[in-house]
Amino acid sequence: MTKLEENAQKLIQHLEKAGYMAFFAGGYVRDKVMKRPVHDIDITTNAKPEKIKKVLEKNKIKYIEIGEAFGVIAAVIPKSKKSNFIYEIATFRQDFGVEDNRHPKKVKFLSNPKEDAVRRDFTINGLFATNKKISNIKYQISNQYLIPNDQLTIIDYVDGLNDIKSKTIKFIGDPNERIKEDALRMMRAIRFACQLDFQIEENSFKAIQRNKDLIKKISFERIRDELNKILLSNRPRLGIELLDKSGLLEFIIPELIEGKKTPQPKNYHFEGNVWNHTLLALDNLTKIPTILKSNKHDEALAISVLLHDIGKPPTIMMPSETGDRIRFNSHDIAGSKLATKIMQRLKYSGEDINKASWLIKNHMLFSNLFKMREARRIRYLTHPYFPDLLRLFWIDANSSIRSTLSGRVLPPELSAYNRGKAILEKEKSKPKLPKPLLRGDVVMKLMGVKNGNKEVGEILREVYDAQLEKKVKTKIEAKKMAEKLLKKK
Numbered sequence: 031m032t033k034l035e036e037n038a039q040k041l042i043q044h045l046e047k048a049g050y051m052a053f054f055a056g057g058y059v060r061d062k063v064m065k066r067p068v069h070d071i072d073i074t075t076n077a078k079p080e081k082i083k084k085v086l087e088k089n090k091i092k093y094i095e096i097g098e099a100f101g102v103i104a105a106v107i108p109k110s111k112k113s114n115f116i117y118e119i120a121t122f123r124q125d126f127g128v129e130d131n132r133h134p135k136k137v138k139f140l141s142n143p144k145e146d147a148v149r150r151d152f153t154i155n156g157l158f159a160t161n162k163k164i165s166n167i168k169y170q171i172s173n174q175y176l177i178p179n180d181q182l183t184i185i186d187y188v189d190g191l192n193d194i195k196s197k198t199i200k201f202i203g204d205p206n207e208r209i210k211e212d213a214l215r216m217m218r219a220i221r222f223a224c225q226l227d228f229q230i231e232e233n234s235f236k237a238i239q240r241n242k243d244l245i246k247k248i249s250f251e252r253i254r255d256e257l258n259k260i261l262l263s264n265r266p267r268l269g270i271e272l273l274d275k276s277g278l279l280e281f282i283i284p285e286l287i288e289g290k291k292t293p294q295p296k297n298y299h300f301e302g303n304v305w306n307h308t309l310l311a312l313d314n315l316t317k318i319p320t321i322l323k324s325n326k327h328d329e330a331l332a333i334s335v336l337l338h339d340i341g342k343p344p345t346i347m348m349p350s351e352t353g354d355r356i357r358f359n360s361h362d363i364a365g366s367k368l369a370t371k372i373m374q375r376l377k378y379s380g381e382d383i384n385k386a387s388w389l390i391k392n393h394m395l396f397s398n399l400f401k402m403r404e405a406r407r408i409r410y411l412t413h414p415y416f417p418d419l420l421r422l423f424w425i426d427a428n429s430s431i432r433s434t435l436s437g438r439v440l441p442p443e444l445s446a447y448n449r450g451k452a453i454l455e456k457e458k459s460k461p462k463l464p465k466p467l468l469r470g471d472v473v474m475k476l477m478g479v480k481n482g483n484k485e486v487g488e489i490l491r492e493v494y495d496a497q498l499e500k501k502v503k504t505k506i507e508a509k510k511m512a513e514k515l516l517k518k519k
Contacts, residue, residue, distance in 0.1 A: 038071040050077040053158035122146035147187040156188035197228040205237035213244035217256040220272045224263035242277035254376040261332035267312040288343035300433040310429035330385040341365025366391035405495035467508035
């Protein structure tokens with residue numbers, strides 16, 4: 031048993047000692063049954079919020095009143111000097127009405143766990159459990175709902191165990207009602223299907239299709255968070271396909287759907303249109319070679335993969351216009367701008383937007399990387415986002431099925447990627463970039479200006495490029511070069 035679980039068990043024991051029922055709930059039970067890693071634990075009880083607080087106070091446990099009106103108190107137990115374990119303890123309740131497309135208008139606290147289970151979203155999340163054998167007389171729980179499972183006794187009112195066995199995502203009760211209570215549950219169903227490799231039950235999916243318009247009532251911040259979880263799951267392609275099939279994608283990123291109507295030259299993209307290429311890229315997002323893998327989950331890279339060719343539909347030129355083949359001139363630039371607008375709409379952070387925008391703008395860079403001036407190439411190779419650009423290029427190249435005119439499929443063109451990787455490894459072994467020999471205040475003094483401007487930046491960049499190429503080696507030489515550049519302006 032982990033420390034996370036030990037603490038939760040003690041909380042349950044404290045509540046039981048005070049005379050209350052208390053069980054593990056929701057995702058923890060699901061993940062234990064599936065033998066998946068556990069990251070957080072929720073507890074459900076018949077103790078009302080004020081009683082929960084008294085039990086915690088008696089045992090000198092800190093708490094946060096995160097949703098007392100809805101019966102939720104968060105117990106806070108120290109994990110280290112800088113972090114804590116957080117456990118949500120919720121009173122059994124019944125919900126009435128919907129206030130803000132998320133929270134109930136009114137709640138009624140209950141003593142019966144069954145009514146609490148049937149208000150939850152999916153059957154796989156409606157399970158309760160305890161570490162001991164339950165006395166059905168004391169707890170008034172029928173034996174038909176008690177199922178032994180390893181060290182746990184599972185309480186299953188909603189047939190969730192069978193749905194776990196059959197790998198099925200299914201709303202509890204009327205799917206239309208569950209969706210109306212919180213329309214984000216439509217995206218959550220898709221996210222769980224991707225994370226767990228489950229299928230969505232037919233009636234549940236039809237309900238999502240019927241109620242797709244309700245997603246418009248959900249904040250973009252919540253939509254963004256679910257989208258990120260889908261993209262970082264084991265099956266991001268399935269997630270986007272289900273968002274499309276359900277009709278939700280047209281409300282989230284309608285620009286992606288344009289890719290279905292955007293053909294590509296078959297010798298470079300035998301896989302077909304831009305939509306098909308994007309789906310292949312999402313497949314390859316989960317297959318990045320070990321040497322390229324990052325230790326952290328990166329939402330910016332994931333959304334960059336999804337949107338890397340978003341600029342193709344608005345820039346397409348047909349053979350009748352180009353005289354040879356379909357072209358997408360400057361689609362990387364157009365895509366970067368469009369991706370920025372999409373990410374701003376979805377309330378991504380400025381840091382994520384800057385990174386994704388840079389990656390998309392430069393995702394065609396590898397064809398020119400080895401023709402650049404050395405200084406410019408060094409700047410790219412030492413850019414903090416370059417390792418992710420390398421990942422994006424590998425994904426893009428492996429998602430572009432090349433073929434001969436006769437239709438014979440060719441292996442992906444990875445020579446530029448391999449050279450880029452080799453140069454990057456070489457650059458990593460070199461000392462860090464030197465400090466610039468020329469400062470901005472020196473250039474401003476030469477120009478007779480008090481504040482920096484675009485011209486100052488251009489001169490600093492040109493002088494620094496010369497420094498990287500070892501054409502300028504001292505501060506005096508750097509200043510002289512700046513003076514020459516100013517005379518030309």
